[in-house]
Amino acid sequence: GESVGLHLPTLSVQEGDNSIINCAYSNSASDYFIWYKQESGKGPQFIIDIRSNMDKRQGQRVTVLLNKTVKHLSLQIAATQPGDSAVYFCAEKGSETYKYIFGTGTRLKVLA
Amino acid sequence: KAGVTQTPRYLIKTRGQQVTLSCSPISGHRSVSWYQQTPGQGLQFLFEYFSETQRNKGNFPGRFSGRQFSNSRSEMNVSTLELGDSALYLCASSIDSRYQPQHFGDGTRLSIL
Numbered sequence: 001g002e003s004v005g006l007h008l009p010t011l012s013v014q015e016g017d018n019s020i021i022n023c024a025y026s027n028s029a030s031d032y033f034i035w036y037k038q039e040s041g042k043g044p045q046f047i048i049d050i051r052s053n054m055d056k057r058q059g060q061r062v063t064v065l066l067n068k069t070v071k072h073l074s075l076q077i078a079a080t081q082p083g084d085s086a087v088y089f090c091a092e093k094g095s096e097t098y099k100y101i102f103g104t105g106t107r108l109k110v111l112a
Numbered sequence: 113k114a115g116v117t118q119t120p121r122y123l124i125k126t127r128g129q130q131v132t133l134s135c136s137p138i139s140g141h142r143s144v145s146w147y148q149q150t151p152g153q154g155l156q157f158l159f160e161y162f163s164e165t166q167r168n169k170g171n172f173p174g175r176f177s178g179r180q181f182s183n184s185r186s187e188m189n190v191s192t193l194e195l196g197d198s199a200l201y202l203c204a205s206s207i208d209s210r211y212q213p214q215h216f217g218d219g220t221r222l223s224i225l
Contacts, residue, residue, distance in 0.1 A: 043216035
């Protein structure tokens, strides 16, 4: 299918290694954050979310870290698999709005 | 539970025409948002509807409009199509709660010739 983004930053990792994808968010008033995964030809798929009253949240093979001081969000994927190859987006939402702002995305390539 | 359904999946139009895209949210979800996704601009918010009312709007021209029906299904319309409107249009639905995520459909790929 057509590329989601032709000039996205790309992270290449070896299969089995851990991946860390970073995101700088824009609004210090944002209080809810989501990571999405988008595969070619599909819509973004929810991975994990975190509220601003937390610093860390874990899911299955994924961990999200939130640093409100520097407005930074990261997604850690443990034991990266070929099926993890996709574009990853972070999204933020302010406390007074129902509107999400999405980051530009990072392409993750898993090398066999 | 069925996911967000968007129809059609692909559409080809010519400049000057208009188009209507449809979105059926997840059952029980009352908030529906629309996004435009292009390689150059990423995911751009168009508008959000809740209980048949537009609650939020992005920075798009008035050629882009939408509506929501009483069963929460939503449509978006683009009139007087331009070449730059070629994009993937994504619909997302959510439970109307501050800390519940949006869930996306697979989009409608609109190509303008």
